[in-house]
Amino acid sequence: MKKYLITGHKGQLGNEFVKVLEKKTDIELYSFDYDQLDISNANQVMDFFSKVKPDFTINCAAYNLVDNAEKNPWEAFKINTIGTSNLAFACEKYQSFFVHFSSDYVFDGKKENLYTEEDETNPLNEYGKSKLFGENAVLESKSKNILFRTSWVYGNGTQNFIYKLMEWAKKSDALKIAYDEMSVPTSVRTIVEITLKAINDGLNGLFHLTNSDYCSRYEWACEVFKIFKKNQTIYPVSSDIFSLPAKRPVFSAMSNSKLKSFYEINDWKKELDLFLGQNKY
Numbered sequence: 001m002k003k004y005l006i007t008g009h010k011g012q013l014g015n016e017f018v019k020v021l022e023k024k025t026d027i028e029l030y031s032f033d034y035d036q037l038d039i040s041n042a043n044q045v046m047d048f049f050s051k052v053k054p055d056f057t058i059n060c061a062a063y064n065l066v067d068n069a070e071k072n073p074w075e076a077f078k079i080n081t082i083g084t085s086n087l088a089f090a091c092e093k094y095q096s097f098f099v100h101f102s103s104d105y106v107f108d109g110k111k112e113n114l115y116t117e118e119d120e121t122n123p124l125n126e127y128g129k130s131k132l133f134g135e136n137a138v139l140e141s142k143s144k145n146i147l148f149r150t151s152w153v154y155g156n157g158t159q160n161f162i163y164k165l166m167e168w169a170k171k172s173d174a175l176k177i178a179y180d181e182m183s184v185p186t187s188v189r190t191i192v193e194i195t196l197k198a199i200n201d202g203l204n205g206l207f208h209l210t211n212s213d214y215c216s217r218y219e220w221a222c223e224v225f226k227i228f229k230k231n232q233t234i235y236p237v238s239s240d241i242f243s244l245p246a247k248r249p250v251f252s253a254m255s256n257s258k259l260k261s262f263y264e265i266n267d268w269k270k271e272l273d274l275f276l277g278q279n280k281y
Contacts, residue, residue, distance in 0.1 A: 005054035005096070006031040007039055007087070008061030012157030013101065016188040017058055020196070030054060034061065039083035049090040056199060057091050058099045059084065064159060066105070066127045070245040073126035077133070084134035088141035098143045099195060101209075104151035104183055106132045109249025114214070116255050117149075117206045125246040139206070146198055148191070148209040151254060152220070154275070155188030162276075165221055169232050179218040179236035182251045184210040185268045187275045194263055207259045212267040214253035223269060227276050 004021055008014040009031035018031045030052060038044050039061050062080060063069065069076035084100060091098035105128035106121040123129045138147050154160040168175055190211055198207075215223070218236040225232045239248070256265055266274065 001026060001028055002056065003028045003030065003052060003054040005048075005052070005057045007033075007037060007057070007059050009033050011060055011062070012155035012160060013153060013188050013191060014060030015157070016155055016192045017060060017195075020192050034079075039086055040078045042086045042089075045086045045090050046093075049094045049096065053094050054096045056099070057087060057096045058195070059087050060101065062101070063130070064103075064127065066125060066248070067245045069127040069130065070125060073130070076127050076130040080127075080130035081133040081137065085137035088137050088143055088145070091143035091145070092141050096143070097199065098138065098141075098145040099199065100134070100138045100145065100147050101191075102135045102147060102149045103128065103131045104149060104210075104252035104254055105249065106135065106149065107249055107252050107254075109251045111251065114253055114255035115208070117208060117258055124249055127246060135206075144204055146195075146204055147206045148195065149206070149254060150186050150191060151183045151210050151252060152185045153188060153191065154185060161185075161217070161220065162224055165224055169225075169230070174233040174235060175221065176235045176237045176241070177218045177221045178239035178242070179216050180250055181217045181239050181248060182214055183253050184212075184214045184256075185220050185272060186210045187271050189275055190265065190271055194259065194265065197263055198259075201262070203262070208254040208256050209259060210254055210256050210265075210268075211271045212256060212260070212265055213269070215268060220268075220272075223272060224276070227273055 006014050006017050009018050010033040021029050063076045106123050107115050108122040108124050123132050154162045
């Protein structure tokens, strides 16, 4: 019976993996969050791996408070870089297949079309740097692994744009949303489905795992309210007016064509409609 380890199981992505995997009767599932397994603590990680020896390790643990990372970069690097490195080393030593998730924020947004897996990275903020160093730890390790870059992830949680959008709408009849930030909204349902297929099919290496096509934050917000049939006034504005601590790439949409050569993947609008029809915010 194969053993699966899910880290960061309280987050929206980890929670979705647990929800899907706990229905399987032919595996042993171990899932933990930071308070149970601190991946930045090498001794804790190695102790767990030496006892359990998971066959598959899916790392959903991440520090994703982008603006907070500018003020306290150590918190981001502790989880996204050191924690990832600890898991990569443990997976190498105990021959556990390692699945790790990175971000479109490893790019600087200066490219004029979709980013591919071959494009050069150049993060603009501390969060992006911490994710890139985590990527390097995975790619430099000798573990068998898949590294997925994702973007604008949403699911059943509070740390995503849709949840925040609905909370803002409760407080104001008119919202200002950036029209000049472009990327790909991607559901946790898509990520989990494709990840588990990729594991089963023995894929390895670097892939961009997003839904298809791309949009602006403003277009995404309009589509959310359209699906909910909510008459909400939204003004498209420049992201500059928000004066956020972390600089963000203007265009960080990634091409998923490499993965789409293996699997069918919904475009972001179809997936959003499907996901919101099954989940309540």
